[in-house]
Amino acid sequence: MSARADIEATVGDISNDSKLNMAQEESSRKGFCSVRHGLAFILQLCNFSICTQQMNLSIAIPAMVNNTAPPSEPNASTEWPSTDSQDWNETLKQFKAMAPAYDWSPEIQGIILSSLSYGSLLAPIPSGYVAGIFGAKYVVGAGLFISSVLTLFIPLAANAGVALLIVLRIVQGIAQVMVSTGQYSIWVKWAPPLERSQLTTIAGSGSMLGSFIVLLVGGLLSQTIGWPYVFYIFGGIGCACCLLWFPLIYDDPVNHPFISAGEKRYIVCSLAQQSGILSALPFVVGCICIILGGLLADFLLSRKILRLITIRKLFTAIGVLFPSVILVCLPWVRSSHSMTMTFLVLSSAISSFCESGALVNFLDIAPRYTGFLKGLLQVFAHIAGAISPTVAGFFINQDSEFGWRNVFLLSAAVNISGLAFYLIFGRADVQDWAKEQTVTHL
Structure with a gap:
């Protein structure tokens, strides 16, 4: 009976997969x-x-x-x-x-x-x-x-x-x-x-x-x-x-x-594929890695193993380069559901290192204007969130088979371009325009 049940379940899965x-x-x-x-x-x-x-x-x-x-x-x-x-x-x-x-x-x-x-x-x-x-x-x-x-x-x-x-x-x-x-x-x-x-x-x-x-x-x-x-x-x-x-x-x-x-x-x-847990899994792992990344960054700084600017750039590079490579590789592992999920979880986990890198860097360079800079950061994040679905939909409509590959390639190109800009111009000391103005009384 158990073998028959397994066969029926397998047939049902195949049927559901074909319909999907x-x-x-x-x-x-x-x-x-x-x-x-x-x-x-x-x-x-x-x-x-x-x-x-x-x-x-x-x-x-x-x-x-x-x-x-x-x-x-x-x-x-x-x-x-x-x-x-x-x-x-x-x-x-x-x-x-x-x-x-x-x-x-x-x-x-x-x-x-x-x-x-x-x-x-x-x-x-x-x-x-x-x-x-x-x-x-x-x-x-x-x-x-x-x-x-x-x-x-x-x-x-x-x-x-x-x-x-x-x-x-x-x-x-x-x-x-x-x-x-x-x-x-x-x-x-x-x-x-x-x-x-x-x-x-x-x-x-x-x-x-x-x-x-x-x-x-x-x-x-x-x-x-x-x-x-x-x-x-x-x-x-x-x-x-x-x-x-x-x-x-x-x-x-x-x-x-x-x-x-x-x-x-x-x-x-x-919605019937029990994918809710799988969809949430990358975010759960990413949440844990954000905390661990913050602890590691503070440890390296407190022990004076690395300078602050080095920590910021290193963590940003790790959080951008590795997820970009993983995203580019995703179309070639699409035949394996487990490998796809593994790659997505790894991408979310590693990208969380940016939270201890560039995404917190505004606290270092301009503590007086942290509220304004955080708001400006969110504006650009919302703009990206508004543009990316439209671009992704355009690529997918143009080529249903290779559309996602082109989306991932474009995403990797944008990420690496931003990383190169940050590695060249990134700073970790308080900028002159953000320093408190002191008045000297003679």
Whole structure:
């Protein structure tokens, strides 16, 4: 009986593998036209809307608080201009002039701006829990709708009083966390393990795009047609996004009315391969190696075995060169599942040495500006996360057989180029522009 069971299990595995391979081939031909990629791009628009709604008050508040305006009631507004004017420039000036100006102290402005974070602190854990019970579609959709509608009412709330505006922003912060937290529950049933990074980075790139757009046009809108339109426009975009969200998004591909049978089979089969643990294994090993690498770096420095700059460059070189070689070799071991996993684990483990090298080097060269430099580092990381899935998808669509090989070769070339630049110009001492300025009293 045990032999028969083994045979049946083997046959079942072969059948599942053949179905998975067929679905993968079909999926690779579809590329970004698949339903799951459509879901990623809709989430990208949602994240774009949420990010603009998070930042719009910071952009508009200099125009909302105008200390040069004539004295008036703190929350009083002027009347709208008549529409009889034929001069467009004059009309724009009138629109700008009619926007209310409030007498808010710097302390009140700080409370208003930070009120969004008050709601954000309360919501992450409950939002994730509720999304797991009721489904991410309704949690994310409700959060986006509430935040967008409240954005439209911010000018009225500001005119009604500071207290109402603060309450509105707190509720808006809770709604925005519902979107940013609940959306990850969608990928549990929609993202094949081999595409999880690609899909989540496409969706997450909307935040970077939102930051760029709101910083680019927010001030211009405030200066031309008045600060209320910053909220009307970006709140309206969020409401329009809700019209896409509710009819097109489903929690499970099985129940989606527009998905093809091939894509549905591919997603279901890929998620049924018990690959969750295998997908997480490189990150677990990488987490352990990050700690060990930090301990080793401090040991070498404390015993004066190597200089600090030597440690930084050595660890960076190890963390870049060896994973690059491993990635380039991956296409030649794809026939062996165990070898592929071994290579992925080794790549993640060795690349963690960069955490004790270049990725912490900004603490050495500019301790005064660590927050700024870390933020700048994350900006470039998000940019890379937004570009890499698009480039990978382009290569795979061009050549389904050798596409991944080209992706790995390009990745290795970029890594080695960055390493060469760092080895030439890297420093580990505090730079002159980052030193504290001392004043000498005669």
